[in-house]
Amino acid sequence: MQRRMNKQTVLKFSLYISYFFVGILFLFPLLWVLSLSFKTSKELYNVPPTLLPDNLQFENYKHVIENNNILAYLGNSVQVVALTVILTLIIVLPAAFALSRFKFKLKGLLLLGIILTQMISAVVISIPLYRLFAELGLLNNFAILIIVYVAVVLPFSTWFLKGYFDTIPIELDEAATVDGCNKFQILTRVLLPSSMPGIVSVTLLVAVQSWSQFVIPFILLDMQSLYPVSVGIVNLQSTQQAVTTHYLAAGSVLSILPVIVLFVLLQRFIVGALTTGAVKG
């Protein structure tokens, strides 16, 4: 018994050690950028590099906000992401309802077709769209851009919500039908209220993925004032030199701050979303 206890203590201890190393491996890059973002240009060249800045240079943040349009980029991202989430839900809720509750020919094939679209490279689809939009004068058009954003997240959202609706007993629908509900009312009064956790999960996954979206705006936008933050940062990167790394770091921190805050606050939902999505495939 004593030996067994000791063995378990050793195991627990080594688990703690590995948590420490895994934590450092994943947090250190972020903390380093945070540290760079508060350094002076001179401190960037300290040899050996210092872990912490001597003083917190909030001026760096002020600089990128005043000179590099970071707030405008962030505003564009918020706008695109919010509209993408709303439009995605409007399209995906009825579609998932039909895929979960209706029986029709070719349903299996349709579901597989939806998976296939999920796997197609965004670079590949952006090229013909670029040509088409250029011809129609639709480049730099936010509404069109959002439709492409929505298309990219539709496949997994559809599968996810269809899976969620499948878990809600069909007896509830039948009871509602007896009470005189039509299909639309079944969706809005029966399925929606009982699927709130699933809808929140999809919203979060769509929001995080759309915030990260890069290829599509990179190719379909050439007007700088419309850039979302992902493209804005690459633009900032291309105009920066080694002496201004602290500004690039400050811009990077600003651009990931919203997702990190959202993520830490709603971690449980996101882990839940990723794991239920995973289990259902």
Next chain:
Amino acid sequence: MSVKNKNGLGQSKMKKRISNSALPWLLPLLSVLVFVFLFPVVEIVRLSFTNATLNGGEYSYTLDSYISLFTNPGFMQMLIVTGIFVFFSITFQMLFGFLVALIIDQGEKWNLKGTVLTRTAVLTAWAIPGVIIGVIWQMLYNETDAGIINYLLSIVGIGPVPFLSDPTTALIAVTFANVWRGTAFSMILIYAGLKTLPSDVIEAAKIDGANAIQRGMKVILPMLTPMLLINLVIISIDTFNTFDMVMALTGGGPGQSTEVISLSIYNSIFNQFNLGQGAATSVVLLTINVAMTIVYILFLGRGEKNAA
């Protein structure tokens, strides 16, 4: 699919059948998918058989793009770079993902502190946009004496390493950053898989005298296999399609040493204006995408059968 058999429908039933059609519910979804996926795919295949340039103008149909692609040593080189990037990315993402999932799952069973914090730390990498990850790692890989990784390596007597200026190390550096980025996804899938394992089966194996390694290899691993295969296909496709992180980290350089297939497509079209060649390369990537999806669907079918 047990469609209610309603041969010989009456008028009113016919009406009912139309109102019960799934099509109106699916129409918005289908229109968007056709417009954003089907049309571009057909178009890119068509363009791959032309000598079109990005600037527009007349073009004619030809096989030249494919011929020049397959006779160009640069194309093989690019496929090799992509292959190395994908192979090592997915191998280590799954390996680290598995290890982290195991230690977190075990820690939760023992009520250890720090499991949520560790999980959050790993998952943060998943939430950060790929381009920002590229920008961040470019700073970490700074090759001057002020670079942090080179400094840390110098403490243990290694380096300085020319992370991004030497072709070989650049490919390793890009792959490492991609492993850092992608470990979270594999971790969370495997973690979810571990949660669904029936604990009574594992207990039974314990009672039968199986030690931890035997339980892992003979009981847990086989039960996780369908999930691991699905995970493998998803991350392979994602890695083949990687563009943003590499673009921000190296832009494909030095030379073309880290030019993975998506970057190669982008460069052909938007830097060399060679639409035909870019489209032909796109068709190669699409073929990979479709082949992997078929594998995915096969695994998915098998996984569902196993679960049933």
